[in-house]
Amino acid sequence: MTELDGANAHSWNNRIGALVEHNPACGLRDNTKDHRHVTHKADYDADDRFELFLLDDGQQKIEHKEETRVPNTAIFTFNKEDHTLGNLLSQRLLKYEYIVFAAYKVPHPLFATFELRVSTDGTITPKDAIIKCCRDVVQDLGVLKNSFTTEWLGKKIVSEGEAERIARENNTY
Amino acid sequence: MDYDPEGGAINVRFLQADNQRANFIVQNFNLETANSLRRVMLAEIPTLAIDVVEVLDNTSVLADEFVCHRLGLVPLSSRGVGELLYSRDCDCDGYCDQCSVVLTLNAKCTGSEIMKVYARDLVIESNRPNDEVGRPVITDAEGTGSCIVKLRRGQAIHMRCIAKKGIAKEHAKWAPSAAIGFEYDPANKLHHLDYWHEEDPEKEWPKDEERINLDGGPANPDEPFNYEAIPNRFFFDVETVGGLDPDQIVVQGIETLQTKLASVIHELQGSSGGPDGMDLGGAQSPTMNGGAYGAADGGYTTPGYGGASAWGGAGAAQGGTTPYGATPYGGQGQGW
Numbered sequence: 216m217t218e219l220d221g222a223n224a225h226s227w228n229n230r231i232g233a234l235v236e237h238n239p240a241c242g243l244r245d246n247t248k249d250h251r252h253v254t255h256k257a258d259y260d261a262d263d264r265f266e267l268f269l270l271d272d273g274q275q276k277i278e279h280k281e282e283t284r285v286p287n288t289a290i291f292t293f294n295k296e297d298h299t300l301g302n303l304l305s306q307r308l309l310k311y312e313y314i315v316f317a318a319y320k321v322p323h324p325l326f327a328t329f330e331l332r333v334s335t336d337g338t339i340t341p342k343d344a345i346i347k348c349c350r351d352v353v354q355d356l357g358v359l360k361n362s363f364t365t366e367w368l369g370k371k372i373v374s375e376g377e378a379e380r381i382a383r384e385n386n387t388y
Numbered sequence: 389m390d391y392d393p394e395g396g397a398i399n400v401r402f403l404q405a406d407n408q409r410a411n412f413i414v415q416n417f418n419l420e421t422a423n424s425l426r427r428v429m430l431a432e433i434p435t436l437a438i439d440v441v442e443v444l445d446n447t448s449v450l451a452d453e454f455v456c457h458r459l460g461l462v463p464l465s466s467r468g469v470g471e472l473l474y475s476r477d478c479d480c481d482g483y484c485d486q487c488s489v490v491l492t493l494n495a496k497c498t499g500s501e502i503m504k505v506y507a508r509d510l511v512i513e514s515n516r517p518n519d520e521v522g523r524p525v526i527t528d529a530e531g532t533g534s535c536i537v538k539l540r541r542g543q544a545i546h547m548r549c550i551a552k553k554g555i556a557k558e559h560a561k562w563a564p565s566a567a568i569g570f571e572y573d574p575a576n577k578l579h580h581l582d583y584w585h586e587e588d589p590e591k592e593w594p595k596d597e598e599r600i601n602l603d604g605g606p607a608n609p610d611e612p613f614n615y616e617a618i619p620n621r622f623f624f625d626v627e628t629v630g631g632l633d634p635d636q637i638v639v640q641g642i643e644t645l646q647t648k649l650a651s652v653i654h655e656l657q658g659s660s661g662g663p664d665g666m667d668l669g670g671a672q673s674p675t676m677n678g679g680a681y682g683a684a685d686g687g688y689t690t691p692g693y694g695g696a697s698a699w700g701g702a703g704a705a706q707g708g709t710t711p712y713g714a715t716p717y718g719g720q721g722q723g724w
């Protein structure tokens with residue numbers, strides 16, 4: 216593998232669609248002549264393609280704010296997360312008897328963030344309730360994964376055996 | 389568990405399993421987790437796709453940008469993509485062997501026939517971490533793969549394609565699945581749906597009898613409506629694009645979701661500055677901050693990934709050795 220050198224070695228974004236005058240990596244053509252040598256992003260050239268899932272500089276994954284007007288209540292702002300986590304946590308939390316309130320909202324659809332509001336009955340803090348909830352879901356997913364893997368192998372063996380049997384029968388005739 | 393009226397363990401039953409699809413039922417599960425798994429499988433499993441193209445020559449009738457876009461959509465094998473870094477996490481400028489796979493496409497039509505250039509004509513140039521990653525996906529009987537461009541006599545195309553790791557949240561070309569079927573309650577016994585109808589929805593809407601029978605049969609008209617009922621059986625139908633095996637899409641979807649949750653735990657516990665007062669029936673709390681997760685890594689990620697990524701040590705919270713086995717629910721979980 217060759218590395219691009221010198222002036223061309225910097226950001227890809229800057230040279231998208233631009234004529235590249237010299238690129239030793241291409242080797243085959245003399246670009247100082249009339250041959251075009253252009254670099255494209257394979258798709259549209261947005262610089263902010265990561266903004267849905269990469270935290271901004273200095274941004275926290277979770278911001279934690281106590282709700283002072285209501286007891287045992289906190290609002291958690293999850294950055295660079297969406298309904299995948301918001302719905303999962305808020306719905307799951309409702310299944311614990313010590314949860315008094317749990318809901319989430321996406322304040323604006325163009326910003327990848329959601330707010331989760333959790334109230335408990337006081338026997339557990341909202342933060343610990345979320346931690347407990349996450350642990351239980353991770354555990355459920357572990358059980359699911361084990362069952363899935365076992366069943367997949369079983370089903371695969373059965374269907375491969377079936378295909379072999381059919382192939383054998385076809386050969387007989 | 390309290391949400392599970394039948395009290396059975398979470399389990400999977402397969403309807404179909406082959407190289408293209410995994411059609412299965414998850415039983416004794418819950419809607420929110422099932423739906424989150426579906427969403428993660430759609431958008432957050434890392435795969436490989438062509439992301440930057442250097443156009444050395446293009447005298448075909450298609451514009452450079454047009455061909456580049458097509459190249460981006462060509463499915464590439466993502467088996468072993470875990471051994472590649474995200475390009476943005478890599479120390480290199482632009483791209484290197486640690487974070488990309490380079491493929492070249494070089495074709496010229498010299499005959500009088502129209503020449504088709506296919507995905508099979510992409511030649512891998514770089515040193516890959518394994519023999520599988522980056523290979524164009526070819527599943528058709530002719531062994532050609534998808535058609536990229538057609539050339540007539542004298543036309544030529546020569547491109548250098550840099551394939552990088554990414555997720556479908558960034559661009560749909562990184563989606564591992566062509567489609568994911570997802571359904572629950574096919575008989576609409578829970579009344580989550582309100583069918584539009586002229587006179588009688590029973591007559592006007594088709595019924596999937598097979599599915600309804602798999603889900604406990606049709607509603608009994610003599611029984612009163614159960615307000616407490618919640619869905620607990622989910623039909624998944626995962627079809628792969630070809631870059632990952634269908635079971636791997638599901639397994640990696642589960643792992644990605646576990647990692648996401650582990651990072652939440654890590655983040656919340658980290659801000660408290662140490663083990664909190666919560667008793668989960670075991671002394672695992674202190675190990676939750678990083679180490680234990682890293683150790684439970686199923687071998688999908690290289691050490692480099694763990695170090696450079698924002699998830700830190702929470703690389704993977706899956707497998708039989710997670711500290712979760714010690715939770716009060718551990719006993720139900722079939723000995724893992």
Ligand SMILES: [Zn+2]
Pocket residue numbers: 475478479480481482483484485486487488
């Ligand atoms: Zn690199």
